[in-house]
Structures are given as structure tokens and as C-alpha cells.
Amino acid sequence: MCGHGLMVASAEEQPKHLLKALPHPVDDDKDSKTTQRMDEEKMKIAWRYQHLPQHQVSETGQQFGHSYDLNRVMGESRLTTVKTNCFYLPSEKISLHDNSINQAYQRLFSKVESEISEGGYSLTADAAKSQGVTNRNILRLGIHSLASPLWEVNSIQQSTVSLCRFLHALRGILRVSLAVCVLTIPTHLYQDESKVRKIERLCDTVIRLESFAGSDKETNPVYKEYHGLFHIRRLPRLNSLSSYLPDSLDLAFKLRRKKLTIEKLHLPPDLSETVSRSQEDSAKKAARSASALAFSCSSSLTERKLDF
Known part of the structure; x- marks a missing residue:
């Protein structure tokens, strides 16, 4: 939508399929017409709530970002206008001899590093001199389902260590480049919460x-x-x-x-019918017990005379 460069990495699903499944953007004209129609057909609420501040309403009337329609898919013509690069782990040739470090993370980091250096996204002095790029752009990196069992190619025992090394190196290279990374991690697969906390500290x-x-x-x-x-x-x-x-x-x-x-x-107010009925039943029981107690006291008073 902004014309930035894209790089999608995945070990489960083809990155090209992820790009083709992006939602369709909603035009601003249609949004304005929809909001105008909703304002005209606005419901009338109680007078005491009319002057309360409304949530999620912009004071300036301007909308930040873009809106998307989840029922439609973005057209391929829009995807062809931006530079895209895909990393699919099963198609990479990874050596299984070295068990000291996860080769999948190492290969992914090398791809990201080469994309940043060759695409003109680096901010270091040496890269700026060698590239000579005047019109710089931004790289958006998306990693799908990182740290899943599909990424553990040859280092199952050192999986957490390799992942932390990769995230630390990735965080360092993003600091000196015009790039931003969004990654998803299936934390429900981890039984040890300490591993999840280690990953969170590196983000x-x-x-x-x-x-x-x-x-x-x-x-x-x-x-x-x-x-x-x-x-x-x-x-x-x-x-x-x-x-x-x-x-x-x-x-x-x-x-x-x-x-x-x-x-x-x-949270909605607790005004359910069951609660009101239970309150009415408890009130009726209390009234019956009070009347029974009063009747018993009056009957005993008629039979006996009490001296004070």
C-alpha cells in the first residue's frame, strides 16, 4: 500500500500463497460514504448518555493507516508494483552435518542480511558509499510461524539457543537499516514458559x-x-x-x-432475567420467614404474659 519492499519467510506455507491471500484494501471514498450513511442512520440513545465521550472516534476526522475487506483478496496488479522477495525453507539446501547451530536460522539471517545490503536499506557508512542510493525505501520483513518444529532442522537440543542467537542478530541488523520485522510464534507449542519469556525479551x-x-x-x-x-x-x-x-x-x-x-x-451490566428472578425469590423467602416469625411471636405472646 505504501510502495515499500517486502520479504516474506515461512517454513510451513508458500510465501507466494501468503501474499496472494492478503485482504483487499477499501477505498477512502467508499469509507466516507459508509460513515456518512451511518451518521444519518444513527440510533437515538438516552439523553443522559448523549454528552459522554465516544470511544474510538478521531477528533480530527482523519483515519490512520488503511482499511481492508477480509471477504476479498488483494489484486495481483498491486503486488507487482512493489519489490517482493520470498524465503521458503523446504526449498533451501541445508547441510545436516553441523549440529552446533540451527542451519535454518543461519540461512534465513544470511538472506535477510543480503537483502538489506543489496537492496539499499542499510544505513552504515560503507554501504551508503558502495550503493550510492539517493531515493531510499523501507523494507518490511514478515516471518510466518517462527520457532515451530518445522524450523528445527538439525538442532533440536539447541533450539532455544539458536533462536535467541538469531533474534539477537536480527535485532542488531534492524537497528542500522531502514527495515522493520513482524514475526509470529506459536507459543502454545511451548510447555516451558521460561523459553517464551526469553524470546519476548529479545523483541x-x-x-x-x-x-x-x-x-x-x-x-x-x-x-x-x-x-x-x-x-x-x-x-x-x-x-x-x-x-x-x-x-x-x-x-x-x-x-x-x-x-x-x-x-x-x-463488560455488560448483570441485568439477566435469571438474576432478577433469583433476587425476587430471595425477597419472597425473606418476607415469608419474617411473617412466620412474627406469627409465632404473636401466638406465643397471646398464650403467655411476659413481665418486663
């Missing part, structure tokens, strides 16, 4: 998606409006002593018909 930003599918929260009426929770584990603090703290860390996501939205988690 600038860490988010975790908790889906309600197959869990007890899926049938819980409290989370009926959402499909999962959006956890923020780590926020970047580049060139600063502390990271930015958002207003709320209780976030949830919902998958709608055409888009995926992330918003603040608002």
Missing part, C-alpha cells in the same frame, strides 16, 4: 492473541460480543528510558463480516 513489541474458540470463555455470556482477548506483553522504548503506557490494557478483538476490530473490553 521490541510483544502482543498475544487469546482466542475463545474451544475454551470456557466461548460460552460465557460476559464475552459474547468478542472472539478473543488482545494482550500487550511488551511495548517498545527506543531512545527512551520508559515505554508508553496506554489508557487501558484490557483489550479484546472481534471478527466481523469484513474486518477485524480491536477495542477496549467493556
